[in-house]
Amino acid sequence: MKRQQVLPTFLVFILLCLLLILAGIFGFTRPLQEGVERLTVPLRMTVYRGWQGTTGGLGGQGGLGEKTEKEKAQLQVKLEVLQDENQALRKQLGAPLPASMKFLPAKTLGLTRYLTIDKGEKDGVKSGKLVVSENILVGKIVKVTSATADILLPTDPDSKIPAKTLKTQARGLVIGQFGTQAILNRVVQAETLTVDDLVVTIGEGGYGRDLLIGKINKINKIEVEPFQKATINPLVNYNQLDNVFVIMEQ
Amino acid sequence: MKSIIIYLLIIILALLETTIIPFNLTLVTVILWSSVRSDYQGLSVAFLAGLLIDFLLGQNLGFSSLLYLLAVIPVYLYKKRFHAEKWQFLLPYILIIITFIDLFSYTILLSRLLLNAIAIVIFLPLIRFIASLTEDQRRLSLDTNI
Numbered sequence: 001m002k003r004q005q006v007l008p009t010f011l012v013f014i015l016l017c018l019l020l021i022l023a024g025i026f027g028f029t030r031p032l033q034e035g036v037e038r039l040t041v042p043l044r045m046t047v048y049r050g051w052q053g054t055t056g057g058l059g060g061q062g063g064l065g066e067k068t069e070k071e072k073a074q075l076q077v078k079l080e081v082l083q084d085e086n087q088a089l090r091k092q093l094g095a096p097l098p099a100s101m102k103f104l105p106a107k108t109l110g111l112t113r114y115l116t117i118d119k120g121e122k123d124g125v126k127s128g129k130l131v132v133s134e135n136i137l138v139g140k141i142v143k144v145t146s147a148t149a150d151i152l153l154p155t156d157p158d159s160k161i162p163a164k165t166l167k168t169q170a171r172g173l174v175i176g177q178f179g180t181q182a183i184l185n186r187v188v189q190a191e192t193l194t195v196d197d198l199v200v201t202i203g204e205g206g207y208g209r210d211l212l213i214g215k216i217n218k219i220n221k222i223e224v225e226p227f228q229k230a231t232i233n234p235l236v237n238y239n240q241l242d243n244v245f246v247i248m249e250q
Numbered sequence: 251m252k253s254i255i256i257y258l259l260i261i262i263l264a265l266l267e268t269t270i271i272p273f274n275l276t277l278v279t280v281i282l283w284s285s286v287r288s289d290y291q292g293l294s295v296a297f298l299a300g301l302l303i304d305f306l307l308g309q310n311l312g313f314s315s316l317l318y319l320l321a322v323i324p325v326y327l328y329k330k331r332f333h334a335e336k337w338q339f340l341l342p343y344i345l346i347i348i349t350f351i352d353l354f355s356y357t358i359l360l361s362r363l364l365l366n367a368i369a370i371v372i373f374l375p376l377i378r379f380i381a382s383l384t385e386d387q388r389r390l391s392l393d394t395n396i
Binding site: 010014044120 | 265266271272309310311323327
């Protein structure tokens with residue numbers, strides 16, 4: 001294809017993109033996006049659950065026996081999902097958190113950079129709200145659409161959480177390392193850090209008080225440096241989370 | 251009809267990219283597709299793939315399409331000069347594009363770039379195969395028209 005033919009087509013598409021962006025800015029594409037989101041949210045959840053290994057496979061249509069087997073398997077999956085949900089709610093109710101806190105249960109939809117949940121603006125979820133599983137901090141909401149929300153995990157490099165250790169009360173800043181770990185940084189040398197000590201939030205930086213972040217697994221103390229560090233392992237496996245709770249009121 | 255394969259592949263990859271795999275699989279596929287196709291289909295694939303990503307991520311429509319189109323156009327314009335269908339061009343080109351996009355969204359990570367590079371190496375033969383299928387069909391329909 002010649003350059004003269006490509007460029008006009010390219011410019012038409014660019015113009016279309018700019019029109020769509022402009023329409024989006026003025027909110028004209030919102031109803032369309034909300035409609036499509038209603039379809040894509042269950043699809044994304046199915047893909048994610050499939051990957052997590054909690055749902056059964058989607059086999060083809062078979063005979064009557066196969067169909068009954070399939071229905072039985074589907075019912076079993078439904079039962080398991082409901083039991084998981086029930087267990088999560090019970091755990092959440094039993095978590096040592098203030099009774100004044102109001103929670104909104106949500107299901108996970110995917111984990112790429114952020115953990116995505118199936119609750120959004122239409123459920124009253126806003127940017128900056130915290131998400132927990134029992135009394136363990138899952139993260140902070142950074143992006144909200146009408147039906148979904150993205151959670152910034154403590155292991156993300158953009159996440160900076162003022163925290164302290166539970167036993168020794170050493171204060172520092174938990175900074176994500178991209179992956180499965182975070183670092184408790186900026187702990188002055190005079191303070192004591194111990195392996196296996198739990199790290200909790202101190203109620204600053206938009207994070208509530210006494211929410212568990214992780215457990216110290218390695219200490220990095222160099223005497224000549226002004227601060228010491230510790231590597232923290234999260235207390236939950238973010239990949240395996242099905243049900244989480246958005247703190248709606250603290 | 252066989253062109254539908256590329257759209258199906260894009261849908262599957264977009265779903266994976268927005269749920270479990272944090273790499274630019276869709277963008278990689280769109281660029282690879284443009285490099286092996288001689289017609290303007292790469293542009294429409296780039297536009298539609300971008301729209302799909304925007305729908306799935308719930309972000310402003312048109313933003314990803316614009317990004318994908320801008321990533322694809324140099325491949326078309328300089329296809330002959332740089333032998334754009336060869337991995338010697340595609341590998342560095344796609345990695346530069348991804349690094350540039352990551353400047354706005356992700357922290358640049360060597361491991362992420364490496365995984366994207368692996369995706370290019372795996373996807374290039376697959377995309378070439380799909381392109382050969384669709385090109386064969388196109389030629390066949392042109393012959394029957396003659």
